[in-house]
Amino acid sequence: MTGWRFDATRFVDEVLKPVQDGWRPDEDLFRVYLLPHDVTDQNTVETALTEVGRQFTKQQYRGFRRATEILRGQHKAASETLLDPARRGAHRSRVEQRQRKLAATMRLRLHDAPGLPPAEVAAQARTLKVPRSAILAALEENGVGERKPVDLPRLAEPGQWAEARGHLVQLRHDSLWDYLSGLGGLGTTERHLTARREKLRVARSSDSAAETTLLRLVQGWLERGDLADVLRHEVVSHLLDRAAHGYAEAVEAARAAADRLRALGIGTDPTAVAYAVWCDRQFTAAPAEPSWQEHYQQAVRDLRLRTALTILEQQPALPDEWSRRRAELEKRLSELDAELDRCRELERTDVEAAVAGYHRVREALADDRIDTALERCRPAAPPSAKAVVRDGRVVVTWAASGATAGRITYRVSRGDTVLGESAAGEVVDPDPPSGTPLTYAVHTLRDGNPSARAARTEPVTVLGEVLDLEVRGGSDSVSGRWRLPDGSIGALVTRHGATVRDTHSSTFVDHDVRPGETYDYRVRARYRLPDGSAALSDGVVRTASCQEVPVGVTDLVAEFDRDDLVARWTPPPRGDVELLELRAGDDPPAPEVVSVHQARRHGTPVQAVTLTGRGALRGRLSAHGKRQTIVPVTVLGELAAIGTPCVVDARQSSVTTLRLDRLGATVRLTWEWPRGTTAARVVWRESVKPAGPTDPQASSLDITKVGYDSRGVSISVPEGDYWFGVCTAQTVDGALSFGPLALRRESTTRTVRYSVKRAGFFSRRWALTVEDDEPPGVVVVAKSGVRPMDADDGEVLLRVDGGEAASREFEVPRHLRRPVHLRAFSLDERVVLVPLRPDHQIVRGA
Amino acid sequence: MTRRPVLGIDLGTTYSCVASLDENQRVSVLPNQEGDLTTPSVVFFEHSGNVTVGKFAKNELKNEPGRVVSLIKRHMGEEGYTVDVDDKELYPQQVSAIILRQVVEDALNVLGLEVPADGPLADVVITVPAYFGAAERQATRDAGEMAGLEVVNIINEPTAAAIAYGLISSGGERAVLVYDLGGGTFDVTIIKVSASEIRVVATGGDHQLGGADWDARIVELVCEKFAEQHPGSDPRTDLDAAGSIELLAEEAKKALSRRDSYSSTVIANGERAKIEITREEYEEATADLIGKTLDFTQDVLGHARDKGVDRIDEFLLVGGMSHSPAVKKGLADEFPDLPTPQLADPDQIVAKGAALFAANSVAESDGDTSTAARGLPGGAALPKIVNVTSKGYGIAVVRDSRKRDDHDLVVAWLIKPNDEIPARPRDTFRTIHDQQREVDIAVYESTTDMLSVELDDNLKLVEGTLSNLPPGPAGQPLEVSFNLEADGILHITAVAGNGEKIKLEAKISGLVPEDVKRAPLPALQR
Structure with a gap:
């Protein structure tokens, strides 16, 4: 149990207020925690720290918020200092040192006076930012204390006092008191003055004139009953003058004037009076009351x-x-x-002039009457006001009021809602309610004082448009949605003037559209006006197109032509067809309509190598030698239709340029292999086309590309009519599969010999001789450098129909580069022409 | 089953505001039981144990100022802070919970909903200054939960303002400067806004600077003028008068934004004085406060320029103090190149933005994809929100690696103010002694957005010692990584060369004890 108690008043006066005013609390922690400097008891310190610490968050000190924040911030450090005896001792030394300094300051202030007045104690506390108690302690240290001075009479300087003083000096009197003591003293009467005046009549000198004037002044004071006050003023002024030189001087003067002071009722104790005048003269503390x-x-x-x-x-x-x-x-x-x-x-007849007059008077006089009068003198309302709807807002305009005096502005309101104040003639209502008649009132304001009446507009009705309108085209319809504005009961949707039937309050759907066409829609908000009639807003227009759905290709056919892929299909009515090479490992997509982006994800486009037309493409695939799936995609706008895919395999294409050459008993077959193909099958059958690569009635031969390249293919068949077929062969999933069978016919019934030689020595003409009774039709073909392979392989030099003369002549044109090889071919495919001397059929010269 | 109401709450230092979306998906502010759109964030603790919140609580400043608590937001998250009322200690979270409970019950009343007997009253999003750190945000969340609310999210006030202004739905990406001078805090934030993202570029401010400081300057003017008439007398020393003076100061501040002078009578210490304050005196007395806000704004513009934002496209003024003509003039004079500031509903805009955000968040989590639920123009979804940290984070290292003085330490910053969060930096540090087997990891947080390397200028968050370092000469590496998530909680990991590891988590200061958190709130007086 400690004897320490929390003192709220001290806490406010000596801690909170000084800290709020800028005092540093860490200068004297004893003061902050209301502890004596010499405290040693730990319990007392802890109690004080706890209790004062709690005060920092109490709401009744809200007026000292800054102080409580500062004190709270330093509470921890303060606790550490005060709870540690060594640190507390060091802090105490610093505090006491400051106290000694304060005592020395007070000593200088005292000038040996017996104390300081309360006002000065307070002033010093404020100035030095210490509590009153610290000042008092400092005074005590100097052997003095706070001392209230006695009241001194505060008298105004008498009228013509300076003149009186001058006369007294001339008459060699120290004071009026001194002068009057030669008359009646404090009890001087009219009789004394009259008697003295009589005496002065006998002499006329400057002194007598001065004294006469003085007597007149004294008389005036006597008549007014002011003489005592004048004498009091005189003695106090004198003491004040002496006090300016110090307290000691004041004491000496007061003691010398003790009798006077007593007689005048100022004070019985000269030192008290001296202290009072010294305080009065010494300290600049504000007077208790301002003077009149x-x-x-x-x-x-x-x-x-x-x-x-x-x-x-x-x-x-x-x-x-x-x-x-x-x-x-x-x-x-x-x-x-x-x-x-x-x-x-004037208020009755010309309010504006009255107001102007009040304003003028107000510049010179503050009077509640004027304020009341101005309240009374309301400005005239504007003569007229007009409201116009513009783009969903209402613009209010009005004619200027006749009011001129004061600051004139206008206030526009709609019902209870004030829209704004303006000195200009227009206010805009930015967000008026829709579908209901609105009236606007315009008041004139004079310095904020409104007119008694208002100018009112005719009612206007805002028919707001629908909000957030969106219209979009689908595959078979166009739809729209919006939000209805407040007050609206629905919407009307028209398309090129005709009403869209399927319309609801905030949506519509128009099925009566054609794919690919563009339409304009106007959506108007509907309102029911108070009179029961219906009204429509102007409407918001939006444009949308019906998205046509593309049609997928179902008859894509693709085959290889050497390295090129040739694809054909029936073009769909609208849209462009792209061929995609399906990604390896992917399953073909199902035929459906998807977005273009989705469709194109299924594969890479087949690159066209030449210009292609609608329904055809010649292109190259990204890889060869494997099975690939081609997917047709019809692109139309944002949609794409996936068609029926087509599987191609270059290795299973048809061989090309199949040739048959009979050389005696054998027929040599040559052809072009499709890229990537490594095996082929040759089938042949007499008189009848082989039904297929596995025709049991046909003979067959399997050959690899390597074998073909090294040995070629020659088949022994007797003369006759034979069909030969060649197709690619491939093992797929363990089973042998074949490509398309390319067929050629080779028919021979007989061999006819012929010869071609010069018609004569040095002849430029050559002769063909066919050794046969019934020569077939023959054509002689020439080719530069190499032997012609067939009737089309070179320039025809001679054509002989069948049955004509067996020997004919011809020339070898000069333009053919020598050596020129000549060869005859039968026009009858059943006849094979064999040259007698193939070596003679080379033209080297002319 | 009727869904719980979804509300946005601006829990302000001096005024709070609640908003929600109506059945037409329009956002509107909900009035309180007095019909006002904002509720003073003031609580009066009655002798009976009940509490009153709002205007009537504020009125009690005239009668029993010691039982009235205000400006509590300034102490949210402050370690060890409690207010003393009736010798009872209350945490700031408790006082805020009472305010939240009152404003939400008023909102339910307006919506025609009963207060449920159990379960959360409403799903709410509460806004905080962008400058708030982890402690303050957690304290706000705790207050919401203590008030019986389901706190869906805590979002920044400038972000809420940008959402409410509809900036995200119009135009391309734009840079927005939000100057939010409220009753107790000042926030200035630059955000980049687009349809897909709201990204805080830089933020700054002072959450001890707001309208209440303007009021305090008027209180000082009043006291000076009182002392002119009654020398040596300070009306603040009359504790019963302090509340009335505070109310007078707020009234004067509001009046002086519209008029050239304000007068009233002050009675204190048995003395009476007629006080007149001119607008000129008021502006002169508060010029330095406005100056502070301009300095912060200048700093934030500088930080934004460092991040490549050279141009401001929109300028929003938020907060009740933005009405002040002196503030507007100060901004126009100091930043003539900024766009004309937009000032619409500065008292309510933050609550409206919070309500839009809340509706969107709840719609998403409910799986409600209908655009109507989202409440934004055109039914758009809310953009992604990217925040920055307002503070820096680092560890203590020796000042001079050559001198290797263990006692002369400075902070090495890994995360700087205005770095984007989540932030996951890492850096390698080294031992300073040969055969050093352990190292102290002391983690510091900056107290402002201006970094100082001196330890004393910063706040130590957490420390730990990593032991069993591998033996070796000085210079052994130590990898330190920080992980600062959106919730503001910092995780620290330090790993030595031999794999020895220590993990620390910066504690959040100012947490309310669990028993206090679970305790029921006092009854609200109606």
Whole structure:
């Protein structure tokens, strides 16, 4: 149990307020925690720290928020200092050092006086930012204390006092008291003065003139009953003058004037009086009450002239100058009152002139009457007002009011809602309610004071448009949605003037559309007006197109032509067809309509190698020698239709340029292999086309490409009519599969010999001789450099129909580069022409 | 089953505001039981144990100022802070929970809903200044839960303002400066807004600077003028008068934004004085406060320029103090190149943005993909929100690696203010002594957005010791990684060369004890 108690008043006066005003609390932690400097008991310190610490968050100290924040912030460090004896001792030393410094400062302030007045103690506390208790302690350290001075009479300087003083000096009197002591002293009467005046009549000198004037002044004071006050003023002024030199001087002077002081009722104790005058002279503490003059000045500055006049009227002995001022003030007030009365009269006939008058008077006089009058003098309302709907907003305009005096503005309202104040002639209502008649009121404001009435507009109705309208085209329809504005009961949708039937309050669907066509839709909000009639807004227009759905290709056919893929299909009615090479390992997509982006993800486009037309493409695949799936995709706008895929395998294409050459008993077959193909089958059958690669009635031969390249293919068949077929062969999943069978016929019934030689020595003509009774039709073909392979393989030099002469001549044109090989071919495919001397059939010269 | 209401709450230092979406998916502010659109964030603790919140609580400042708690948001998340009322200690979270409970019950009343007997009253999103750190955000969340609310999210006030202004639905990407001067906190944030993202570029501010400081300056003016008429007398020393002076100061501040002077009578210490304050005096007394906000704004613009944002496209003024003509003029004079500021509903815009965000979040988590649920124009989804940290984070290292003085330490910053979060930096540090077998890891947080390397200028968050370092000469590497997530909680890992590892988590300060969190709130007086 400690004897420490929390003192809220001390806490506020000595801690919170000083800290709020800027004092550093870590300068004296004992003070902050209301502890004596010499505290040693740990319990006491802890109790104080806890209890004071709690105060920092109490709400009743909200007026000292800054102080409580500062104190809270340093509480931890303060606790550490105060709880540790060594640190506490060190802190104490610093605090006591400051205290000694304060005592020395007070000593200088005291100037040997017996104390300081309370006001000065408070002032020093404020100035030095220490608590009152610290100042008192410092005074005590100097052997003095706080001491209230006795009251001294505060008298205004008497009128013409300076003149009186001058006369007294001339008459060699120290004071009026001194002079009067030669008459009746404090009890001087009229009789004393009259007697003295009589004596002065006998001599006429400067002294007598001065004394006569003095006697007149004294008489005046006597008549007013002011003489004692004048004498009090004199002695106090004297003491004040002496106190300016120090307390000791004041004491000496007061002691010397002790009898005077007593007689005048100022004080019985000269030292008390001396202390009072010393305090009065020494300290700059503000006077307890401002003087009437200051009140007066303040009132005049505030234009409170009536108050100023009252102050003057309340002063008892108003000096002349002030009396003059009073008279002037009375006159001025009278003029202003007259003007106010005039303005009051004017209110009945010309309010604006009255207001202007009140404003003028207000510049000189602060008076509640004027404020009341101005409240009364409301401005005229505007003569007219108009409201117009524009783009969903309402623009309110009005004619200017006749009011001119003061600051004129206008307030526009719609019902209870004030839309704005403006000095200009227009206000816009940015968000008016729709579908209901709106009336706007315009009040004139004069310095914020509204007119009694308002100009009202004719009702206008805003028919707001639908909000957030979106219209979009589907595959078989166009649809739209929106939000209805407040007040609207529905919507009307038209397309090129015709109503869209399937319309709801916030949506519509138009099925009556054709794919690919574009339509304009106007959506108007519907309203029911108070009179029951219906109204429509102007409408919002949006454009949308019906998205046509593409049709997929179902008859894609593709085959290889050497390295090129040739694809054909029936073009769909609309859209462009792209061929995609399906990604390896992917299953073909199902035929369906998807977005273009999705469709194209299924594979890579087949690159076209030449210009292609609608329904055909010649292109190259990305890889060869394997099975690939081609997917047709019809692209139309944003949609794509996946068609029926087609599987191609270059290795299973048909062989090309199949040739059959009979060389005696054998027929040599040559052909072009499709890229990637490694095996083929040759089948042949007499007189009849082989049904297929596995025709049991046909002979067959399997050959690899390697074998073909090294040995070629020659088949022994007797003369006759034979069909030969060649197809690619491939093992797929363990089974042998074949490509398309390319067929050729080779028919031979007989062999006919022929010869070609020069028609004569040095002849440029050559002769063909066919050794046969019934020569077939023959054509002689020439080719530069190599032997012609067939009737089309070179330039025809001679054509002989069957049955014609067996020997004919011809020339070898010069333009053919030598050596030129000649060869004859039968036009009858059943006849094979064999040259007698193939070596003679080379033309080397002309 | 009727769905729980979804509300957005601006829990302000001086005023709070609640908004929600109506049946037409329009956002509107819900009035309180007095019919006002904002509720003073003031609680009056009655002798009976009941509490009153709002206007009537504020009125009690005239009668029993010691039982009225205000400006509590300034202490949210502050370690060890409690208010003392009736010798009872209350955590800031408790006071905020009472305010939240009152405003939500008022909102339910307006919506025609009963207060449920059990379960959360509503799903809410509560806004906080962008400058708030992890402690303050957690404290706000705790307050919401203590009030019986399901706190869906805590979002930044400038982000909410940007959402409410509809910036995300119009135009391309734009840079927005949000100047939010509220009752107790000042936030200035630059965000980049587009249809897909709201990204905080830089933020700054002072959550001890707001309208309440303007009020405090007026209180000082009043006291000076009182002392002119009654020398040596300070009306603040009359504790019964302090509340009235506070109310007068707020009234004067509001009046001086519209008028040239304000006068009233103050009675304190048995003395009476007529006080008149001119707008000129008021602006002179508060010029430095406005100056502070301009300095912060300048800093944030500088940080944004460092990040490549050279141009501001939109300028929003938020917060009640933005009405002040002096603030607007100060901004126009200091930043003539900024666009004209938009000032619409500065008191309510944050709550509206929070309501839009709340509706969107709840719709997403409910799996409601209908655009109507989302509430934004055109039915758009809310963009992704990318935040930055307002503080820096680092560890203590020796100042001079050559001198290797263990006692002369400075902070090496791994995360700087305005770095994007989540932030996951890492850096390699080294031992300073030969055969050093352990190292202290002390993690610091900056107290402002200006970094200082001195330890004393910063706040130590957590420390630990990593032992069993591999033996070796000085210079052994130590990898330190930080992980600062959106919730503001910092995780630290330090790994030595031999794999020895220590993991630390920066504790959040100012947490309320569990028993306090679970305790029921006092009854609200109606």
